Amino acid sequence: MAGLRLLSALILGAVFGFGLAISGMLDPARVRGFLDIAGNWDPSLGFVLAGAVLVAGLGRLVQTRLSHPLLSDRFHLPEKTQIDARLITGAAIFGIGWGMAGLCPGPAVADLMLGAPAVLVFVPAMIVGMLLHDRLAADGTC
Template sequence: MPIVMALLIGAIFGSGIAISGMASPAKVLNFFDVAGAWDPSLAFVMGGALAVAFVGYRLVLKRPAPLFDVKFHLPTRRDIDAELVGGSALFGIGWGIAGFCPGGSVPALGLGEPDALVFVVSMLAGIMIARGLRRWMETRRVAVS
């Protein structure tokens, strides 16, 4: 049942991305083009998502546990480190260059957006490279200690 719910929630999210036009890289890139063909609609989509999440989290977290798990899995770290800042910067740079973010690229694949395939393959390669680098750095850190 959890897999079915995850699929349903993902389909709702993807539908929202597609309906709002955020699966189109041109729509996203026009948001960043404040000196040219600026399109503020991304701000409204983000604002709507924040409002829904704000209300949703308050309602859901009043429950003792989620419906399909024994406990809520919420982040506990609150520190800001180089990994967080660097990852955020890479995310923003990639989004600004490609017009895709991970959440918008998957629905764009389903809509037949050819650039989405290049983005998703590149994103997956980047994830694998980052994991490999992290393991390599951990082994070096252990060897030095």
């Protein structure tokens, strides 16, 4: 079962990355075009999000009918329920960076394969930002 679980992680990572590539979301200009509601608005990201949430929602329906995952012994769902200052501050900071570059973690990692200097700077900086948080500001639950 552990072998299948690992194989599924590889395949599902590839499905995610291939989906990103098809969707156009590996292109920072397309992402920023969606965020540019006052300018030349590009709705593409809205279609990506709608398609993704729809299918992930069907997965959620399946998940709620299972007592445990098919390849593992239990579901690991987020335990926090409180909308707190950490959540909102973190999301706000994340959004500023996302808007500046047009890159978020998934597309940025996949974009490494394209070798553009912008991504080769962005991804190490993103990892430094993550480590800075985990060293300085972690509350021990994430």
